[in-house]
Amino acid sequence: MADRSFLDWPFFEDRHRALADALDGWAAERLGDLDHADTDATCRALVRHLGAAGYLEHSGAMDGQLDVRTLCLIRETLARHDGLADFAFAMQGLGTGAISLFGTEAQKREWLPLTRSGQAIAAFALTEPQSGSDVANSTMTAVRDGGDYVLNGEKTWISNGGIADVYTLFARTGEAPGAKGLSAFVVPAGLPGFEIAERLETIAPHPLATLRFTDCRIPASALLGEPGRGFAVAMSVLDVFRSTVAAAALGFARRALDEALDRTATRTVQGAPLFDLQMVQGHIADMALDVDAAALLVYRAAWTRDSGAPRITREAAMAKLFATDRAQRVVDMGVQLHGGDGVRSGHIAERLYREIRALRIYEGASDVQKVIIARQTLAADQDR
Structure with missing residues (x-):
């Protein structure tokens, strides 16, 4: 069972907690045995199911505002259950974010009802x-x-x-x-x-x-x-969704930690649980620390944007860089703790290892985020 105590942090309101609980239950029921054999067909089906359940209503701006904490919670939860489900939700939001924020009324009327209901991708x-x-x-x-x-x-x-x-x-x-x-x-x-x-x-x-x-x-x-003004449109959308990439990485890391905890508690070495080894406890501690630190950066960025900041370039870059890099480390350690099973094709540890890698590249590679953070930090210092 994934740690849910972070939902008590002051970043969230009751509506966020209710949504996270409802989605977690929905995902546990609908995504447990998802067939990945035909990626195209599965993605189409996932968009339809997410639309029918009402979750795509949150994928774009409502009344001109994007609730980034909601986007991040949805992506984290879906990624923890299934990476392709997270992808289906995220791309629906990224693809329509600019329409919901900058589109004409005619463009919104034509496409948003279709994309939010899952009838169009x-x-x-x-x-x-x-x-x-x-x-x-x-x-x-x-x-x-x-x-x-x-x-x-x-x-x-x-x-x-x-x-x-x-x-x-x-x-x-x-x-x-x-x-x-x-x-x-x-x-x-x-x-x-x-x-x-x-x-x-x-x-x-x-x-x-x-x-x-x-x-x-x-x-x-x-x-x-x-x-x-296309560059400004693109950056405004990426500024928001960059934080959600970090949230997806956080979801993968939480799942890797959960699986590692189960493995080390049930796997025995010389008659005792693997977890009893101090070296293993050290690895688990590192994983838990990376998860919580990433979560703090993710939801700081989301809360800052939802609190009225026009841009969160620095906060989003920090969240994406840290969460994706540390999630890679957490997932890698999860593979290590699973031993041979960790590299067995189809095992959850192996799947997480493949899924996490791309997040350090798309929507701004890690090195690009470092440049952004450095420039934003210098600009802030010069403004003081």
Whole structure:
């Protein structure tokens, strides 16, 4: 049983505790024997189930506000039960976050009821083959032609690529060089000139793809927010969802700690539980410390945003860097404590080991988070 005492921390309100308890029960009932054989079909089913249960209502802004503590609690809980369930929820939120925050009323009416009910799948198309974390270096273009924009270029490592019904997409419109020349668009799947160039396989299977656009026309009404403000749109969304990546890592770490506790309490060595060895107790202590420290950083960032801070760039970067790095360490120790079973294909310890690794890369790699933290710290010092 995962530790639930953190829900008593002052970061949370009763509504957060009630949601966490309800979701934990739902996940225990629905996700225990989830079939991962067909990733696409499973993700589609998970989105439908999460929508039917009402949890996707929390995936975007309500009345112009995102409740980041709720997003983090949902991601942590789902990740603890099943990584693909966390992925399905998270990508739905990331894909529609910009629409709910910056979309026109027409864009919201068209897509939010569908995505929140689980009838449509969303994606966030930002990364390009040559740019990676350097978003300002994006080269995909959206050229105005009368009442349309014409898209040309590629996006890659796009989560839900190939199964999404709608993409929040970023392209260069040329208002200025670098970051100030990008705009955001709402792009439905299936348009002429829009193709899935490649499906990408990873060590923890998820729907991922490279998207290619060749003279693909979208109406000017597909513009999301103001022209040339796409970078600000992307960063505003990532600022929020970066904290939730940290929450997912926390969920994986909690599960690894739970499994390690069960293993060391029931596995005997020379007639005594493995846990009785002082070295093992030291490992368990390190794991518990990393989990609690990560949780404090995650929910500090979420609480700060929910309390009215316009940006949480520094707090979110700290949470993501620490939680993902320490979760990797916790999961690795969990594998070690399971011995041979820890590397047996299909074992929970082995699955967690594969699932945790990508979180130190996507939505800003660990080294990028260090740069962000350093710059934010310097700026804060100069402002004093």
